[in-house]
Amino acid sequence: MTFRFFLFSVVFINSLYGQKQPVEYVNPFIGTSNFGTTNPGPIAVRGMANVSPFNVAGEQNLPLEKDSRWLSTPYVHENTFLTGFSHVNLSGVGCPELGVILAMPTTGEMETDHLKYGSTYSSEVSEVGYYSNHLDKYDIKMEATATTRVGVSNYTFPKGDSNVLLNLGLGLTNEQGASVKVVSPTEIEGMRSVGSFCYYKPEEAYPVYFVARFSRPAQEFGTWKKPTKYNGVESQWMGYNGKPRLMRGYTKEVIGDSIGAYMRYSFEKPTQLELKIGISYVSIANARENLEKETADRNFDQILKSAKDEWNRYLSKIEVEGGKEEDKIKFYTALYHTLIHPNTLNDVNGDYPKMRTRETLKTDGSRYTVFSLWDTYRNLHQLMSLVYPRQQSNMVKSMLQIYDESGWLPKWELNATETTTMVGDPAGIIIADTYLKGIRDFDIEKAYEAMLKSADQKENNPLRPGIKDYLDKGYLTTKTTNSGSVSTTQEYNITDFAIAQLAKALGNKEDQKRFAKRAISYRNLFDSDINLLRPKNDDGTWLTPYNPESGANFEKNLGFIEGNAWQYTFMVPHDIKGLMKMMGGPKVFANRLQDVFDKNQFDMANEPDIAYPYLFNYVKGQEHRTQQKVSELLETYFKNSPDGLPGNDDTGTMSAWAVFSMMGLYPVTPAEPIYALTKPVFDTITVHLDNKYYKNEKLKIIRSDSMGDNVEIKSIKVDGKPHKGYFISHNDLTNASTLYFEMISY
Amino acid sequence: MTFRFFLFSVVFINSLYGQKQPVEYVNPFIGTSNFGTTNPGPIAVRGMANVSPFNVAGEQNLPLEKDSRWLSTPYVHENTFLTGFSHVNLSGVGCPELGVILAMPTTGEMETDHLKYGSTYSSEVSEVGYYSNHLDKYDIKMEATATTRVGVSNYTFPKGDSNVLLNLGLGLTNEQGASVKVVSPTEIEGMRSVGSFCYYKPEEAYPVYFVARFSRPAQEFGTWKKPTKYNGVESQWMGYNGKPRLMRGYTKEVIGDSIGAYMRYSFEKPTQLELKIGISYVSIANARENLEKETADRNFDQILKSAKDEWNRYLSKIEVEGGKEEDKIKFYTALYHTLIHPNTLNDVNGDYPKMRTRETLKTDGSRYTVFSLWDTYRNLHQLMSLVYPRQQSNMVKSMLQIYDESGWLPKWELNATETTTMVGDPAGIIIADTYLKGIRDFDIEKAYEAMLKSADQKENNPLRPGIKDYLDKGYLTTKTTNSGSVSTTQEYNITDFAIAQLAKALGNKEDQKRFAKRAISYRNLFDSDINLLRPKNDDGTWLTPYNPESGANFEKNLGFIEGNAWQYTFMVPHDIKGLMKMMGGPKVFANRLQDVFDKNQFDMANEPDIAYPYLFNYVKGQEHRTQQKVSELLETYFKNSPDGLPGNDDTGTMSAWAVFSMMGLYPVTPAEPIYALTKPVFDTITVHLDNKYYKNEKLKIIRSDSMGDNVEIKSIKVDGKPHKGYFISHNDLTNASTLYFEMISY
Structure with missing residues (x-):
């Protein structure tokens, strides 16, 4: 953990008279251990969206692994194995819920199994409205900020083949089901079913919608699906039984419990890519409108500055x-x-x-x-x-x-x-x-x-x-x-x-x-x-x-x-x-x-x-x-x-x-x-x-x-x-x- | 099987000079046994939609049961246990596919498990563009016809509580996944994932969309979902683990492998209810347009007459x-x-x-x-x-x-x-x-x-x-x-x-x-x-x-x-x-x-x-x-x-x-x-x-x-x-x- 008091990369707080501003005193890592169940990801004041590092899946994270115990947070500070960044999360609750719409930047060949594409990370930084780390496995610098309804990421990729995965199967919630559709080489839309808070009232499960927009058109895109495994006589005819399938260039909805979409790039030099994910609990159209109204024509640094400014106004x-x-x-x-x-x-x-x-x-x-x-x-x-x-x-x-x-x-x-x-x-x-x-x-x-x-x-x-x-x-x-x-x-x-x-x-x-x-x-x-x-x-x-x-x-x-x-x-x-x-x-x-x-x-x-x-x-x-x-x-x-x-x-x-x-x-x-x-x-x-x-x-x-x-x-x-x-x-x-x-x- | 040469209920063929018309010679039951894999349900000339009785699920239908062998038809003449009417089907193929978007009328309490709500049937009639039977368990008369892209059913319910189930889990296809949404008390929309013909190329699975419109507003409606069963420690906290859930009055999408929607009625006397299901391989909006353009303001009998007339033109x-x-x-x-x-x-x-x-x-x-x-x-x-x-x-x-x-x-x-x-x-x-x-x-x-x-x-x-x-x-x-x-x-x-x-x-x-x-x-x-x-x-x-x-x-x-x-x-x-x-x-x-x-x-x-x-x-x-x-x-x-x-x-x-x-x-x-x-x-x-x-x-x-x-x-x-x-x-x-x-x- 690095808790930066002074921000070198982006100087935006008007420190009058040299006095430190309230936002500079916030350490979002507080509460990320000892079952505090807060997360260090950026969020706007009373924000709907929140880009949290997700490090509670996979046996590398035992004993604080999400499926092996009652665990109600997408992030635990002592864990080490990160499998993405979830875009809707709860903070300080006692039941697993949300922790879905996970984005993950990777490099090299496409791999859709989070247990395989997960990575350790270092150089972790968390501030009000800002989170950053370095994904060791891929040499990617990840940065995130947020508006009220949009999670904004900035990935710095090394030269070579790179991917951004949008995993809609993985989640902290115990509810299942999602749909996803690649709209264009710069946009993916879909929904994820969530609900059953406290393992209760599953009949009131409900959808959360999203639109993900990328700052650069992908050279290749697609979706994937890992279907439920068949048993019985039919399984012998299914060479693919229970195996993930990649659907390259596919532009219609894919539906299922374990699905995702991806954008793939081939960078000739280290390159930054921004990803904005707008959220709505009403519709995809509203998620898109939220994204556009809150972030249109603004880049990562501008959005980050607004997030800090808003927080400073409130905290002050x-x-x-x-x-x-x-x-x-x-x-x-x-x-x-x-x-x-x-x-x-x-x-x-x-x-x-x-x-x-x-x-x-x-x-x-x-x-x-x-x-x-x-x-x-x-x-x-x-x-x-x-x-x-x-x-x-x-x-x-x-x-x-x-x-x-x-x-x-x-x-x-x-x-x-x-x-x-x-x-x-x-x-x-x-x-x-x-x-x-x-x-x-x-x-x-x-x-x-x-x-x-x-x-x-x-x-x-x-x-x-x-x-x-x-x-x-x-x-x-x-x-x-x-x-x-x-x-x-x-x-x-x-x-x-x-x-x-x-x-x-x-x-x-x-x-x-x-x-x-x-x-x-x-x-x-x-x-x-x-x-x-x-x-x-x-x-x-x-x-x-x-x-x-x-x-x-x-x-x-x-x-x-x-x-x-x-x-x-x-x-x-x-x-x-x-x-x-x-x-x-x-x-x-x-x-x-x-x-x-x-x-x-x-x-x-x-x-x-x-x-x-x-x-x-x-x-x-x-x-x-x-x-x-x-x-x-x-x-x-x-x-x-x-x-x-x-x-x-x-x-x-x-x-x-x-x-x-x-x-x-x-x-x-x-x-x-x-x-x-x-x-x-x-x-x-x-x-x-x-x-x-x-x-x-x-x-x-x-x-x-x-x-x-x-x-x-x-x-x-x-x-x-x-x-x-x-x-x-x-x-x-x-x-x-x-x-x-x-x-x-x- | 009753193969009606003469149609008493609806006289529509202009039998000039007393000669029988070509449509009167068609017996759609031919090919429904001996692995002919045709089905007796109504279809228009080169139709996209086809309302086939679906009687290949459930051990009552063994040995010709869909999951116990390679079976490529939604209907087998010698089977007896019917679990609905599928609205997109293939005729005369050697691999299981489609056989989805199943509608089923029932009476009494809501039951969403097809193995429980299935029924034997009698008084089966099949003609060009027309199918009918009597569902023994419920005393319901079922009739169906079709336009090119719309399957049309006419249910005659007895007095009392009645339901129409739209089961999007069940299907002949081995592909999984669907979404469904109740739009109003007279309309349900959604999609079903199909593909993997011949247990092959699952990565090319694709959606088929539908809009179902009912001639009477439901007194109650809702959706259901049977989630995948969890194993492991979490299952002990889930009282509902793997059990179907009814979501009454729910008006947002439900997504999953085993889902459905229903309309529920309480009839004071025997009542007819028409159900039109428009199909599209492009979008829900197109399914709705297909439904409206092909069937708007026309009732069952009028649509049936058109179907027969069209067939007669071609066969003649x-x-x-x-x-x-x-x-x-x-x-x-x-x-x-x-x-x-x-x-x-x-x-x-x-x-x-x-x-x-x-x-x-x-x-x-x-x-x-x-x-x-x-x-x-x-x-x-x-x-x-x-x-x-x-x-x-x-x-x-x-x-x-x-x-x-x-x-x-x-x-x-x-x-x-x-x-x-x-x-x-x-x-x-x-x-x-x-x-x-x-x-x-x-x-x-x-x-x-x-x-x-x-x-x-x-x-x-x-x-x-x-x-x-x-x-x-x-x-x-x-x-x-x-x-x-x-x-x-x-x-x-x-x-x-x-x-x-x-x-x-x-x-x-x-x-x-x-x-x-x-x-x-x-x-x-x-x-x-x-x-x-x-x-x-x-x-x-x-x-x-x-x-x-x-x-x-x-x-x-x-x-x-x-x-x-x-x-x-x-x-x-x-x-x-x-x-x-x-x-x-x-x-x-x-x-x-x-x-x-x-x-x-x-x-x-x-x-x-x-x-x-x-x-x-x-x-x-x-x-x-x-x-x-x-x-x-x-x-x-x-x-x-x-x-x-x-x-x-x-x-x-x-x-x-x-x-x-x-x-x-x-x-x-x-x-x-x-x-x-x-x-x-x-x-x-x-x-x-x-x-x-x-x-x-x-x-x-x-x-x-x-x-x-x-x-x-x-x-x-x-x-x-x-x-x-x-x-x-x-x-x-x-x-x-x-x-x-x-x-x-x-």
Whole structure:
């Protein structure tokens, strides 16, 4: 890995006053190991296309090989055997999907088997909007950049015979099927079937279309197909049984599970060739239009400059000064990761596929997709609301489009399919949180109606399975579900709290009361004998025997999904005071919370307990523990290295945690517009607020000095006035010009 | 089987003077057993589309099941288990191909596995342009007809839930892959990959497109897909592994090897539903245009009437009177079979796919396809030249288009691919024969150039493998090829004779001489010790040991393809006198020829010896043997029953043999415009000649009486004048008004 701070080849960033720009601090290799499942390939802000090196196929890559285990990323940093560059990818997800439309430059004879044409690589460089390596086997320099819907590659071939393969069989997805057609010696079009996210709902598989355009006409082109092998008597007549076939000069569609197309050149001297691949989830025509509108008449360097400029504009919404260089890298890389998903689904012309049936609809704004809401309701959307409120507004609108189209708000929406992954009913939390923060340019009545629908519909409710027990008993039982009866009750509680909060804002007192009551029903599952949550059986008795530690490390257990009682008990952000009371008061609460860390039950790599470190702020005098714990976690789990994320980035949720934490803020209670405060890691943090939504254009977060790591907050001032406590409301924050932390050594 | 002579439901044939019309004599069940490989489904004259019942899948159909043996037909008369109706099919071929785009009406719950939804059937009816049966399992009446490019079905459903399945996985072809998309509740479009004819050249697989339109909007629609089964660790996460998936309401393409689409209805009373499926080898848009141009605003009955009318126009070009009713059925069914292939490849708008690369080209006339020339050069094209010269002219033009596009004349062309099936270089024979018969409205210079190319090019000559030895030694050796060194020498000789004949007509004496000499090089392989042809080794010695009978029944042998020395020795139609001389004179020749029959070496089911019965005409005083043998063969091998063809119809070649033979004529020497004469089976045969090419509009072939079977020709008169010998030139025949056979009993 080479992480270039300074760009020699293309100088494009206007480094005013010699200061480094935000994009220069991003290291896209962060998260590419330790199952972070990010990739180092270029992508535009919320881009549909992304050119990722693909190095997870082939036994050379064992043990991190895609078919030998559950692996959900096209790229793993420690792997060495590259078989192409995939053009649609997911970042920070837990299930294999996409990772398709692979382009691969080779030299010499045509070889269509990726296990044979794959290569090791060296001189790897990754920057915002830029990736490059050197393919050892072929002496080819590969460079890539991207616009929103187009992946752009620049290959530098040596003299001689060269090929560009477009492999539509290979992919990270487990879905099969593609079609491809050579349109001309400079263009290939086609589609790839994807779907079955988390090895689930294959009946909702769907196509992704592409148009690939080459800067030079090929001397030869063609397609290939490796058919399914026949067994039985007929196989003896098939000399070609199961073998790949090359179809030279063929200009009609080829269809199949293992197919591809190629362009072949004979270069008299080392030659550069640009490849642009436009993507669309609607049609080939739209993929072509996307390609033309976004990249027409612009070469690689021009597109790269635009990509960097766009990223810089976005990343510069938060400017940081002082602090460690390493922290700046961690910070801007994390911010970068929060701007990847949700990503754009609609084409340049506004077309996007309708949920499930995939009819074509049109949107004025952005139809976003990849809503991994069980993760992102906790902090990512809160970050968007604060720094990129227009995007957040569009995300809510996208959720409402999904409701219009499918009858339900999203849970884990992916490219116009509802994957129904994970649990809970999180969309409403985000909508309420957004609305309560003053971002209101969406149809709140429809949103409220949608929230009530999943909150109240007892039968055939895809968002709240087990809702009957939830409404009748106040909780799900070990009979209701085996995917976390307690944790799902907590999730529903949090959503009900959000509805209550929104009902209050909308003046609906009845609903407010009803849902506020529902929101604390988790209390039925609090076992005061052990001061932890505990599953109940259908008859109301406690699950016995019961080991509260069971469930750590994603171990399957009856009470909690992806966690155990320790990791979930404090996940009642809307009722910390109620929990505290049940536990026996603030002191017991703080000790019990400390136990989570001391007993090594805290899991930084997953969402349920992600806000725990901030809960010390609720206990007067214990706020320093928040500051120490957050600092410690930022140091331990967030690093400027491929394993620099605690685990799966969860479409930016882990990164959003880091961004907030490094700014000294954390949105501790979804749907309650407050932030817990902790010490920022930079001397000055300037947040450029969008005055479409916020009064002040600029919020400065300042800490008094840079005395080192062993400091804690002595006092807090807002616009020069002393601030009481370690929370600040969203309103106070966005109306303020400065949030000042006076630090002292401890 | 019910073969309806009288049509009660739809009266459309204008039976003037109460006489039955030709279409009423056609029994499309003839050839559907005994490996005739015809099918009883409706097809237009030289139609692209054909709705064949498909009953060759599933163990219920063993032993004639498509995957358990080499089976080259979608329908076998003795089979009972029907799994749909395929919309593109080949008739009378020896390799499995096409048999795809299967529609199947069912009732009740949706079932997508053809082995489960298949049904037995009853009340089967087949007529020209019409097929019907009753699906026992579902109580559905199925009827079908066709235009040139559209298959039209009419289903009568009982009350209740009904489905129409479009299965794109199932097929007779061994090629895989399809795409399908529901466009609206009345329309489905897609494509199916086909190719690999004779389990060969899979790299030239190609798409066939379709648009299916339903007369009633479906209440529900969708697609299905059965994905390839995963093995390995991932399969444990796939609850759906290898199982079919139903995608209800899905409106985007689905791609895969085993896919389909369906329309679902709920009928309140028995209801008719029409399904029209337009076909194109160019594009979905063209399939739609074909459908609209050929069937728009016309219902099933109207289309059926047009189909019958068109067939009647064509079949009426030869009118027969007198003779047996059974013979009329045999005759018109045979004539019907000669009008199926070559069939139309181009769309209504003239578009057709270019050879191999499948770029789209345009034609003014008809681009015909399915040129099984090793078969058809012997008689089928001669029949076309005589009765349908415009079609024959278009066939030659199509061959020249193929030359333009691929650089070579066709050998066994199928839907714009050259399958390179069988041996020899037969296209030139047909071109010369056509030209010498006065059909000259094509580019003879280009044709001649094309013929010389394959005749002379020593390297990389796909039409004449082994040409080097052929030119150097005069023959192919057992080293040159293991697919018939003698027989291929004979094939090249016949083509060289054709070139010599054409050179003569074009005034090119040098070529005439050169090729006339080449044309008799087979003589080197005549072993006068055994009075039979015999393979030679590379060193010029005879293949030893040698059993001239080896090779019968398609047994593989070094000298002859699909035959043995007996079946090939007389296959020198252009040099019968030379052969006679080598054998020791006419008497020895006649006895040796008689030996073929007496020793049971004659094979009526394959082409090499198909003209043998006519060779007695070359020996003065032995002509009665021709008459007797031809009569006997017509009686023995051609019947009004499913097994009523001697074997594979070879795209109409066997049927053309019957048509000519029953007319009392046979084009015994390809590229020499003469006919051998034998006794006709009807009292009067009126051939309506096309006066674009021929002087007389009407040729009457008359025999003196109907004294029964045991008659022979006493004398022959042409326009009242005595005719010498048992041959007549094409010129004399087409200038004559009557050809009169005076018969006597023997």
